Amino acid sequence: MTTRPDHRVPTAPENDPPDAATPILRLDGVDAFIGESHILHGVGFTVPAGQITALLGRNGAGKTTTLRSILGLVERRGSIDLDGQDVSGSTTHDVVRRGVGYVPENRDVFAGLTVAENLRLAERPGAGHRYDLVHELFPRLKERRGQRAGSMSGGEQQMLALARALLNDDNRLLLIDEPSQGLAPNLVREVAVALEQMAQLVTTVVVEQNLAVIRHMARRVVVLDQGRVVHEGSAPEFFEDEALTQELLGVHHGGAHR
Numbered sequence: 001m002t003t004r005p006d007h008r009v010p011t012a013p014e015n016d017p018p019d020a021a022t023p024i025l026r027l028d029g030v031d032a033f034i035g036e037s038h039i040l041h042g043v044g045f046t047v048p049a050g051q052i053t054a055l056l057g058r059n060g061a062g063k064t065t066t067l068r069s070i071l072g073l074v075e076r077r078g079s080i081d082l083d084g085q086d087v088s089g090s091t092t093h094d095v096v097r098r099g100v101g102y103v104p105e106n107r108d109v110f111a112g113l114t115v116a117e118n119l120r121l122a123e124r125p126g127a128g129h130r131y132d133l134v135h136e137l138f139p140r141l142k143e144r145r146g147q148r149a150g151s152m153s154g155g156e157q158q159m160l161a162l163a164r165a166l167l168n169d170d171n172r173l174l175l176i177d178e179p180s181q182g183l184a185p186n187l188v189r190e191v192a193v194a195l196e197q198m199a200q201l202v203t204t205v206v207v208e209q210n211l212a213v214i215r216h217m218a219r220r221v222v223v224l225d226q227g228r229v230v231h232e233g234s235a236p237e238f239f240e241d242e243a244l245t246q247e248l249l250g251v252h253h254g255g256a257h258r
């Protein structure tokens with residue numbers, strides 16, 4: 001009897017789901033400009049479906065500009081493929097309509113409106129609106145639905161901003177910029193738990209300076225420096241490599257890099 005050669009398909013790296021190879025977003029050679037300034041230089045990376053990708057880098061590396069490029073909020077060139085469609089020439093309205101939710105750094109809540117009104121304004125026509133899910137993840141928003149958003153704490157406003165992005169059931173990609181910024185430690189933990197639960201439902205890209213928040217939830221990392229991608233790969237491997245995190249982010253293991 002002859003032994004058959006081993007034809008096993010190579011298995012995905014441990015911890016990666018079966019669909020890890022399927023990118024929902026792919027950037028290739030993206031340049032971005034703000035006024036006269038050339039901010040991103042040939043940025044390329046992929047975001048696999050069904051997990052959290054952390055977008056990291058020192059201050060001013062270009063993380064926010066990368067998210068804004070995907071959304072068409074800054075002038076950009078290059079290829080931006082969202083689930084098989086090139087959106088590099090699309091308007092922001094069109095990118096959002098294709099199922100991209102955005103939570104900007106400064107939280108996009110309307111301070112003068114109530115929690116309920118903020119959520120109602122986020123409803124996209126044609127989508128289902130996941131109020132049950134939002135209230136399950138953020139019970140405080142249900143309790144405070146009549147309260148003006150501007151009178152809530154920073155953490156509660158952040159939860160409202162996240163809830164607005166999660167509300168529409170046709171969102172397939174969430175772009176979240178510095179969700180823990182400026183929050184007290186107990187609220188950072190609460191927001192991190194919510195974020196992790198959200199990411200089980202929708203593929204998420206998070207910009208986060210607080211590595212303690214992101215290191216346990218991210219599966220993949222992309223590191224930027226001076227508008228260029230300097231590292232892309234498995235998050236657990238990256239965070240285990242103290243020398244690399246130190247070199248690329250200027251932090252010691254587990255630290256925050258502000």
Ligand SMILES: Nc1ncnc2c1ncn2[C@@H]1O[C@H](COP(=O)(O)OP(=O)(O)OP(=O)(O)O)[C@@H](O)[C@H]1O
Pocket residue numbers: 034035037039057058059060061062063064065066
């Ligand atoms: N409106 C603007 N006009 C000119 N340059 C800008 C503008 N906004 C950002 N930049 C520059 O673009 C570069 C990238 O900024 P960006 O905000 O994308 O970085 P970041 O990695 O998100 O930084 P941070 O961690 O500080 O938020 C920086 O050098 C910044 O000074």
